[in-house]
Amino acid sequence: GNSVTQMEGPVTLSEEAFLTINCTYTATGYPSLFWYVQYPGEGLQLLLKATKADDKGSNKGFEATYRKETTSFHLEKGSVQVSDSAVYFCAQKTSYDKVIFGPGTSLSVIP
Amino acid sequence: DVKVTQSSRYLVKRTGEKVFLECVQDMDHENMFWYRQDPGLGLRLIYFSYDVKMKEKGDIPEGYSVSREKKERFSLILESASTNQTSMYLCASSSDRDYADTQYFGPGTRLTVL
Numbered sequence: 001g002n003s004v005t006q007m008e009g010p011v012t013l014s015e016e017a018f019l020t021i022n023c024t025y026t027a028t029g030y031p032s033l034f035w036y037v038q039y040p041g042e043g044l045q046l047l048l049k050a051t052k053a054d055d056k057g058s059n060k061g062f063e064a065t066y067r068k069e070t071t072s073f074h075l076e077k078g079s080v081q082v083s084d085s086a087v088y089f090c091a092q093k094t095s096y097d098k099v100i101f102g103p104g105t106s107l108s109v110i111p
Numbered sequence: 112d113v114k115v116t117q118s119s120r121y122l123v124k125r126t127g128e129k130v131f132l133e134c135v136q137d138m139d140h141e142n143m144f145w146y147r148q149d150p151g152l153g154l155r156l157i158y159f160s161y162d163v164k165m166k167e168k169g170d171i172p173e174g175y176s177v178s179r180e181k182k183e184r185f186s187l188i189l190e191s192a193s194t195n196q197t198s199m200y201l202c203a204s205s206s207d208r209d210y211a212d213t214q215y216f217g218p219g220t221r222l223t224v225l
């Protein structure tokens with residue numbers, strides 16, 4: 001069945017470090033892919049998305065490229081800030097299926 | 112901006128009580144969802160609804176029911192609360208007009224069942 005796998009956390013980085021959070025998926029069709037972010041004490045909010053192969057989603061300095069050949073959608077940011085501390089969820093949706101979320105990766109950025 | 116609101120941020124109930132969690136969205140979205148979020152398990156879908164008075168079971172519907180009498184409101188009901196239903200509950204909505212089906216989430220209700 002369809003699923004989403006992402007790297008286990010927690011991830012701890014120093015401010016201005018480079019961030020990568022890996023995400024891979026299995027799907028029977030061609031899903032839309034998402035990264036959602038959950039800041040402490042809040043609900044999830046959409047960070048970025050890509051709807052077809054080779055699309056790059058970007059927002060707030062974060063980027064992710066839809067790689068069909070490796071079934072991946074890795075999240076990257078060149079220079080993280082303390083305010084980026086949150087839980088990040090990778091997710092997919094195919095045409096006839098509900099949204100499937102990964103387990104989440106907790107990120108802590110220390111000054 | 113889409114706004115999804117949930118009736119309570121924190122709730123404490125006793126075992127056996129009937130619990131109602133309310134969710135309201137203001138963007139005329141057709142689809143609404145209830146998830147529970149637990150450490151190490153991520154989000155798990157309890158129920159969803161794609162139209163008024165319609166409901167579909169998600170991955171973990173046991174012990175829950177839902178009600179959608181109006182398009183903007185989706186209620187989650189715990190008929191007889193149990194301690195294993197202590198969790199964070201998240202409501203979300205989405206539009207059929209959005210091909211990618213982006214979901215918009217409320218702030219969550221942290222339910223503790225004693």
